[in-house]
Amino acid sequence: MTITRTVEGLKNGTVIDHIPAGQGLRILRLFKLAELGERVNVGFNLSSRHMGAKDLIKVENVELTEAQANELALFAPKATVNVIRDSEVVKKHKLAMPATIEGIFACPNSNCISHVEPVDSFFYVSEQTNDIKLKCKYCEKGFSKDIVTAVE
Amino acid sequence: MANPLFRKHILSIPDFSREELELIVDTAARLKASPRDDLLQGRLIASCFFEPSTRTRLSFETAIQRLGGRVIGFDNASNTSTKKGETLSDSIRIISSYADAIVMRHHKEGAARLASEFSEVPVINGGDGANQHPSQTLLDLFTIRETQGTLEGLSLAFVGDLKYGRTVHSLAQALSLFGCRFYFVGPEALAMPDYICEMLAERGVSYTLAETIEEVIPEVDVLYMTRVQKERFDEADYQKIQGRFVLREDMLKGARDNMKILHPLPRVDEIETAVDASPHAYYFEQAKNGVFARQALLSLVLNETV
Numbered sequence: 001m002t003i004t005r006t007v008e009g010l011k012n013g014t015v016i017d018h019i020p021a022g023q024g025l026r027i028l029r030l031f032k033l034a035e036l037g038e039r040v041n042v043g044f045n046l047s048s049r050h051m052g053a054k055d056l057i058k059v060e061n062v063e064l065t066e067a068q069a070n071e072l073a074l075f076a077p078k079a080t081v082n083v084i085r086d087s088e089v090v091k092k093h094k095l096a097m098p099a100t101i102e103g104i105f106a107c108p109n110s111n112c113i114s115h116v117e118p119v120d121s122f123f124y125v126s127e128q129t130n131d132i133k134l135k136c137k138y139c140e141k142g143f144s145k146d147i148v149t150a151v152e
Numbered sequence: 153m154a155n156p157l158f159r160k161h162i163l164s165i166p167d168f169s170r171e172e173l174e175l176i177v178d179t180a181a182r183l184k185a186s187p188r189d190d191l192l193q194g195r196l197i198a199s200c201f202f203e204p205s206t207r208t209r210l211s212f213e214t215a216i217q218r219l220g221g222r223v224i225g226f227d228n229a230s231n232t233s234t235k236k237g238e239t240l241s242d243s244i245r246i247i248s249s250y251a252d253a254i255v256m257r258h259h260k261e262g263a264a265r266l267a268s269e270f271s272e273v274p275v276i277n278g279g280d281g282a283n284q285h286p287s288q289t290l291l292d293l294f295t296i297r298e299t300q301g302t303l304e305g306l307s308l309a310f311v312g313d314l315k316y317g318r319t320v321h322s323l324a325q326a327l328s329l330f331g332c333r334f335y336f337v338g339p340e341a342l343a344m345p346d347y348i349c350e351m352l353a354e355r356g357v358s359y360t361l362a363e364t365i366e367e368v369i370p371e372v373d374v375l376y377m378t379r380v381q382k383e384r385f386d387e388a389d390y391q392k393i394q395g396r397f398v399l400r401e402d403m404l405k406g407a408r409d410n411m412k413i414l415h416p417l418p419r420v421d422e423i424e425t426a427v428d429a430s431p432h433a434y435y436f437e438q439a440k441n442g443v444f445a446r447q448a449l450l451s452l453v454l455n456e457t458v
Binding site: 113114138 | 166280282283
C-alpha cells in the first residue's frame with residue numbers, strides 16, 4: 001500500500017526509503033538535497049513493519065546515481081533507493097559500501113589541511129569485522145565510521 | 153627505462169613499495185661511497201618551510217647544493233604571503249611555476265599531499281604536522297642497512313614515545329615490508345597506536361610489548377630511542393616513569409656485537425652522554441646520513457637514471 005502511494009506520489013525522481021528514524025534530516029542536509037531547486041517531500045517517524053519507525057525522502061526530477069546512492073550506505077545501509085520515471089520504478093539501487101567518499105563529511109582531525117584549503121574532503125572506506133573505517137586521504141588518519149558521520 | 157620515482161611526489165611511506173625503498177637506500181649508499189656534484193646541475197629547488205626546522209632544512213639544502221643544484225625558498229612563513237592569508241594551494245601553484253621541485257614542511261597534516269595536487273613539479277614532504285616525515289624514515293632505513301648489511305629479518309626495539317612519534321610509526325610501516333620483528337618499550341600512556349598495531353597484524357609481523365630497555369637489549373639488532381616529552385604528562389605521572397626509558401652505558405653489556413643505537417635527535421636526556429663513546433652508538437652518523445638519503449631522493453625524482 002505504502003509503496004504504491006510512494007510511486008504514485010512521484011512522477012520522476014528518487015525515493016529514499018527505509019532510512020533509520022532520525023537520520024533523514026542529516027541525509028537531507030549532508031547530501032544537500034534541499035538545495036537542488038527541486039521539490040522534496042520528507043516523512044519522519046513513519047511507521048514501518050520491519051523497522052518500527054523510519055524516515056523517507058522523495059526528491060523530484062533528480063535521479064541518484066549508483067555512486068551517490070552508495071554514499072548513503074554509511075548512514076543507512078538498509079535504505080532502499082528507487083529511481084522513478086513516469087511513475088514507474090526503473091532502477092532499484094542495491095546499496096554497497098563505496099570505496100571512497102568525497103565532499104560529504106568533514107575530517108574529524110582539526111589539524112587536517114582539508115579544513116582550510118579549497119578541496120573536498122576525501123576518505124578511503126574499508127570494511128572491518130565489526131566496524132567501517134574511513135581514512136582521510138590528506139592527513140592519513142583513520143576513523144571509525146561513527147566518528148566521521150557525527151561531525152557536524 | 154626511467155627509475156620508478158622519476159617525477160614522482162614523495163609524500164608518505166605507505167606510498168612506497170619494497171623495491172622503491174631499496175632503490176633509495178641503494179642510491180644513498182652509492183652517493184655516500186662516491187659523491188656526485190652534477191646530479192642536480194642546472195636545477196632549481198624550492199625549499200619551502202612554512203614551519204621552521206633546522207636539521208631537516210639544512211640537510212635538504214646541503215643535499216641540493218652538494219649535487220650542484222640551487223635553492224630558493226624561505227625558512228618560516230612569517231614573511232610570506234601565507235601571512236597575508238594566501239592559501240597553501242595558491243602558494244604552491246605559483247612556486248611550482250618557478251622551480252623544478254618543491255621541498256616543503258608545514259604544520260598541518262596532509263599539507264604535502266594537498267600541495268602535490270596543485271603542483272606542476274614533484275613535491276617532497278619534509279614533514280606535515282604529526283603525519284609523515286618520509287625523508288627521516290629513508291635515512292633511518294639507509295642507516296639500518298648500512299650497519300646491518302640488510303633490512304631483511306632484523307629485530308628492532310622502539311623505545312620511548314611510541315604514540316606521538318611519527319618517526320617510529322613510519323619506520324615500523326616501512327620495515328613491516330621486510331619481515332622484521334619489533335619490541336615496543338614505553339609508558340602505557342604513550343603506546344603504539346592501534347592503527348600501526350593493526351597494520352602489523354594484517355601483514356603478519358610479530359611484535360612484543362616489553363617493560364624495560366634491559367630485557368630487550370640482548371634480543372635486538374637495532375635499538376631505536378625516542379624522547380619522552382615531559383609535557384605529555386602531569387608531574388606525578390612523569391615522576392613515576394622518569395628514568396625508566398633512559399639508556400645508560402652499563403645496560404649495553406649483553407648487547408649483540410652488531411647492535412646499533414639510533415635516535416632521530418634532538419636527544420635530551422634519554423641517552424646518557426657516556427653512551428656516545430660506545431661502539432653501539434650510531435645516532436650522530438645517522439644524522440649525517442640524512443644528507444645522503446635526501447641526495448638519493450632528489451636525484452631519483454629529478455633524473456631518469458641515477
